[in-house]
Amino acid sequence: xxxxxxxxxxxxxxxxxxxxxxxxxxxxxxxxxxxxxxxxxxxxxxxxxxxxxxxxxxxxxxxxxxxxxxxxxxxxxxxxxxxxxxxxxxxxxxxxxxxxxxxxxxxxxxxxxxxxxxxxxxxxxxxxxxxxxxxxxxxxxxxxxxxxxxxxxxxxxxxxxxxxxxxxxxxxxxxxxxxxxxxxxxxxxxxxxxxxxxxxxxxxxxxxxxxxxxxxxxxxxxxxxxxxxxxxxxxxxxxxxxxxxxxxxxxxxxxxxxxxxxxxxxxxxxxxxxxxxxxxxxxxxxxxxxxxxxxxxxxxxxxxxxxxxxxxxxxxxxxxxxxxxxxxxxxxxxxxxxxxxxxxxxxxxxxxxxxxxxxxxxxxxxxxxxxxxxxxxxxxxxxxxxxxxxxxxxxxxxxxxxxxxxxxxxxxxxxxxxxxxxxxxxxxxxxxxxxxxxxxxxxxxxxxxxxxxxxxxxxxxxxxxxxxxxxx
Amino acid sequence: xxxxxxxxxxxxxxxxxxxxxxxxxxxxxxxxxxxxxxxxxxxxxxxxxxxxxxxxxxxxxxxxxxxxxxxxxxxxxxxxxxxxxxxxxxxxxxxxxxxxxxxxxxxxxxxxxxxxxxxxxxxxxxxxxxxxxxxxxxxxxxxxxxxxxxxxxxxxxxxxxxxxxxxxxxxxxxxxxxxxxxxxxxxxxxxxxxxxxxxxxxxxxxxxxxxxxxxxxxxxxxxxxxxxxxxxxxxxxxxxxxxxxxxxxxxxxxxxxxxxxxxxxxxxxxxxxxxxxxxxxxxxxxxxxxxxxxxxxxxxxxxxxxxxxxxxxxxxxxxxxxxxxxxxxxxxxxxxxxxxxxxxxxxxxxxxxxxxxxxxxxxxxxxxxxxxxxxxxxxxxxxxxxxxxxxxxxxxxxxxxxxxxxxxxxxxxxxxxxxxxxxxxxxxxxxxxxxxxxxxxxxxxxxxxxxxxxxxxxxxxxxxxxxxxxxx
Numbered sequence: 002x003x004x005x006x007x008x009x010x011x012x013x014x015x016x017x018x019x020x021x022x023x024x025x026x027x028x029x030x031x032x033x034x035x036x037x038x039x040x041x042x043x044x045x046x047x048x049x050x051x052x053x054x055x056x057x058x059x060x061x062x063x064x065x066x067x068x069x070x071x072x073x074x075x076x077x078x079x080x081x082x083x084x085x086x087x088x089x090x091x092x093x094x095x096x097x098x099x100x101x102x103x104x105x106x107x108x109x110x111x112x113x114x115x116x117x118x119x120x121x122x123x124x125x126x127x128x129x130x131x132x133x134x135x136x137x138x139x140x141x142x143x144x145x146x147x148x149x150x151x152x153x154x155x156x157x158x159x160x161x162x163x164x165x166x167x168x169x170x171x172x173x174x175x176x177x178x179x180x181x182x183x184x185x186x187x188x189x190x191x192x193x194x195x196x197x198x199x200x201x202x203x204x205x206x207x208x209x210x211x212x213x214x215x216x217x218x219x220x221x222x223x224x225x226x227x228x229x230x231x232x233x234x235x236x237x238x239x240x241x242x243x244x245x246x247x248x249x250x251x252x253x254x255x256x257x258x259x260x261x262x263x264x265x266x267x268x269x270x271x272x273x274x275x276x277x278x279x280x281x282x283x284x285x286x287x288x289x290x291x292x293x294x295x296x297x298x299x300x301x302x303x304x305x306x307x308x309x310x311x312x313x314x315x316x317x318x319x320x321x322x323x324x325x326x327x328x329x330x331x332x333x334x335x336x337x338x339x340x341x342x343x344x345x346x347x348x349x350x351x352x353x354x355x356x357x358x359x360x361x362x363x364x365x366x367x368x369x370x371x372x373x374x375x376x377x378x379x380x381x382x383x384x385x386x387x388x389x390x391x392x393x394x395x396x397x398x399x400x401x402x403x404x405x406x407x408x409x410x411x412x413x414x415x416x417x418x419x420x421x422x423x424x425x426x427x428x429x430x431x432x433x434x435x436x437x438x439x440x441x442x443x444x445x446x447x448x449x450x451x452x453x454x455x456x457x458x459x460x461x462x463x464x465x466x467x468x469x470x471x472x473x
Numbered sequence: 474x475x476x477x478x479x480x481x482x483x484x485x486x487x488x489x490x491x492x493x494x495x496x497x498x499x500x501x502x503x504x505x506x507x508x509x510x511x512x513x514x515x516x517x518x519x520x521x522x523x524x525x526x527x528x529x530x531x532x533x534x535x536x537x538x539x540x541x542x543x544x545x546x547x548x549x550x551x552x553x554x555x556x557x558x559x560x561x562x563x564x565x566x567x568x569x570x571x572x573x574x575x576x577x578x579x580x581x582x583x584x585x586x587x588x589x590x591x592x593x594x595x596x597x598x599x600x601x602x603x604x605x606x607x608x609x610x611x612x613x614x615x616x617x618x619x620x621x622x623x624x625x626x627x628x629x630x631x632x633x634x635x636x637x638x639x640x641x642x643x644x645x646x647x648x649x650x651x652x653x654x655x656x657x658x659x660x661x662x663x664x665x666x667x668x669x670x671x672x673x674x675x676x677x678x679x680x681x682x683x684x685x686x687x688x689x690x691x692x693x694x695x696x697x698x699x700x701x702x703x704x705x706x707x708x709x710x711x712x713x714x715x716x717x718x719x720x721x722x723x724x725x726x727x728x729x730x731x732x733x734x735x736x737x738x739x740x741x742x743x744x745x746x747x748x749x750x751x752x753x754x755x756x757x758x759x760x761x762x763x764x765x766x767x768x769x770x771x772x773x774x775x776x777x778x779x780x781x782x783x784x785x786x787x788x789x790x791x792x793x794x795x796x797x798x799x800x801x802x803x804x805x806x807x808x809x810x811x812x813x814x815x816x817x818x819x820x821x822x823x824x825x826x827x828x829x830x831x832x833x834x835x836x837x838x839x840x841x842x843x844x845x846x847x848x849x850x851x852x853x854x855x856x857x858x859x860x861x862x863x864x865x866x867x868x869x870x871x872x873x874x875x876x877x878x879x880x881x882x883x884x885x886x887x888x889x890x891x892x893x894x895x896x897x898x899x900x901x902x903x904x905x906x907x908x909x910x911x912x913x914x915x916x917x918x919x920x921x922x923x924x925x926x927x928x929x930x931x932x933x934x935x936x937x938x939x940x941x942x943x944x945x
Binding site for chain 1: 666680693696698719720760787788802837911913
C-alpha cells in the first residue's frame, strides 16, 4: 500500500472537522424522507429520496448526476471523471431505500425525525444505508481538499439503488442495461458493517437471500371449531407443520437439495474466524437474544457468516385479537427467507422449496407460493491488492489499528455487480452491530461515520497504485 | 308421551301466526345490540343486552325477572311459577352474548343490523344464541294461550348468561351461588342445532372445551435475519414446531395423557351415528371446506361429535404486512383450543398441555401460557323419559316427522348445570349447520325458529307426566 504522510492525514481531518456540522445537517434532511420501498404508499417518498440525493450529489461536484428509472423505484447514478488519463474506475454501491418503521414498533424517537443523542444519530436508514452512502459525499471532497486536486484520483461512479430492502427486484436488469456506463475496475459496496467500535474490519463476503410468501387456504371462511374441528384440515396447522419441517433435529435445513453445491469453509478460514475477539455474551446482547441455536457443528460466527439458513420472518392466521375465538381459520400465511452462501444458486433453491412444499400440504388445503427477486451470495478473494489497500486506508483512519477480515450475514446485490461488470467487489462499512438494522432505534455512531469519510478520502488516493499492482 | 289433540296444535299455530311479526321485530331489536363478551370495549353492550332481555321477559309475563351480576358480564334470571302444586321445575339455559363480528370479515350485511332475506334473518347471534333463547318467550305464551292456562304447566325458570362466547368463566360460580333458586327437575339447553331443515333431531351431548393462549418471546425486539438469522432461536419457528407437535401421523393428538379416561363410543352408538343420512359432500359444503382430515379410524361425524381434538384458532408473529421484512421476530402467539369428550377432565388436560409444552421450548425462548375457563363435556343418557317427551313435542311441531338423536361438537356450560343441580340436561335446538355460527353471515331460518316456539309450547304441557314417569 502507498504511504499517506501525516500532513495528508492532518489535511483530511481538518477538512472533515470544518464540514462535519453541515454534513450531518444534510444527512438528517435526507433521513426525514421515509423512503420505504416495501410499502406501495411510500413510492412517492422513495422517488423524493432519489431526487434529493441527485441534487445533493450535483452540489457535491459530480459533473454527471442522473436519476435512473426502473419498473419499480428509481436509482441514482453519478460520475466524476479524473484528470489522470490512467486513473482506474471505481463504482460505489449503496441504496437510498429503507426498511419499514413506525414509532409504535418500539422506537424511542420518531423513526423519520433524526435525533442526535450522545454522539449517535437515531433514524430509520441512519446506518442501513443512507449514512453509509452519505460518507462518500464528504469523503471525495476531503480527498480533493487534502490533495489539492480538482478531480479525484480515480474515475468515481456512484450507483445508489432504491429497492434494496425489497430484494432489488430490478437491480440486475438495471446493471445489465447500463453495463457500459457502470464499467469499473473495482466495486466498493458500502452497505455492511465492521466488527465493533474498537476493532475495524473489512468484510469479504455477504450471504445471498431468497424469500417467499406462502398462503394456505382451508375453509372458504372461518368456521366453528366445535361444529367442524377435528374433521377438516386447518390451514394454520398446516402452516405450523411447514415451519416445523424446515429444519431437522440438528437445526440443519431439511429441504432436500438445500445444501447442494455449498462452498464449505476451509480449515484456514475457520481459523481466521476463530481468531476474532468474539464474546458470545456480548453478541447475544447485540442480538437482543437470550440463547444461541443453529446448525450443529458450527460456531455462532460461522452460522451467521458462512452457513445457509431458513428463517420464519412472519406467520399469521386465524384470530389474533384479544380473548379467544373458537374457529378453524380460513387461511394462514408464512413469510420465509433463506440466506444463501457461495455455491448456492437461488433458482435451484426456489425449485427445491417448491418441490418440498408440494409434499407437505394435505388434500383440502390450497396454497400459493410467490418468491421475491433473490439476491446472490458474494465472496471476495482474500489477498486481492485492492482489499489490502482498503484495509490500509481504514487502518489510517483508525489511527493505525490492525484491520481484520470478516464476512457479513446480510445480503446485498453485490454479486450482480461482480457478475455483470466482472470487477472485484470490496466492502467498506463502518456500521457496528448495535446499530439496529431493520429494528427499532436504528442509529449510526457519528464518530465512526466520520471514519468512513476519512477512509474514502485516503482510499481514492491509494487505489490507483493498488489496482495497477493487481493488473501486473 | 302424552297426546296433544289436533285442536291444541291448531291453537298453538294460530297463536304463533298472530304474533310472529311482533316477535321477529323484537328479536331484531335485541340482535342490534352488539353484545360481544370477548371484547372489553363491548362490556356496556353486553350489559345493555341483559337489560333489554330482562325488560322483554317482564313484558312476556314472567313475575320474577332479575339481572344477576358476575365478576364479568351479567346474566338474566326469570321465573314463572305454576299454579299446579305438583308441577315439575324446568330450567332453560341460553346465552345473550355473541361472537365478535365485523363487516370486513366477509359479511354481506352489517352483522349488527338484522336483515331478512328469503325467510332467513342474518345477524351475529341470530342462531347462536339469541334466536334460540328468544323462541322460549313466544313458546310459553303459546302454551298458555292454547291450553287456556294462566300459568305454565311447569315451574319455568330461565338462566341466560352473558359470557358463553368467552368460555363462561364465572358461570359455574354463579350457578353454585344461586343453586337453591336454580334447582330444577330438568334442564333444557337451547344452544345447539339439529341435523337439517328436513331431519329434526335432538342432541344428546356436547363436547367440552379448554383453550389457551401461548406467547413465545425470543429477541427483545425484531432483529435482522441476515445479521443474526441461523444463530438464535426464532419464536415464530418455535410456535410452528409446537403446532406440528400437536398431532401424530394418524392425526391423533400427541400430547401425552390427552386421551386418558376418554369414554369410547359403543358399537351401538357407532351404529346409531352410521344410520343418519350423512352426505359428506353436503357436509363439506356446509363446512365451506375442501377435504376431510381427522383422527384415523373414525368417521367424520364421530370425529366432530365424540372425539377430542386440538385445534389452532390463531397464530401470529413477525411481519404480516405487504412485501417482506427480513427479521427474526421478537415474539409469536398461538391460540389453541381442545375439544373434550365425556371422561376427560379439563384440569387434567391443562396439566398435560403445560407439561408437554415445557418440553418443546428451547433455551433462549421465554413463554407464557394462559388458559381460559374450561367448559366440561356433557352427555344425556339415551332413553330418559324427558328426552322422549322432548322428541315427541318436536315431532309434533314437525308434522309427525321421526326425530333422531345426534350429538353436538360445540361446547356449552351444560355440564356445570348437570353437576351442580343434579338434573338431567336436554338439548332443544332448531339451528341448522348452514347457520354459520362464529362465521360471517350467521343467520336463522325463520320457519325453523317458529318450530322452536311450537316445540316448547307442546313440551311444557307434556313434561309433567314424563318427569313423573322418570321419578317412579
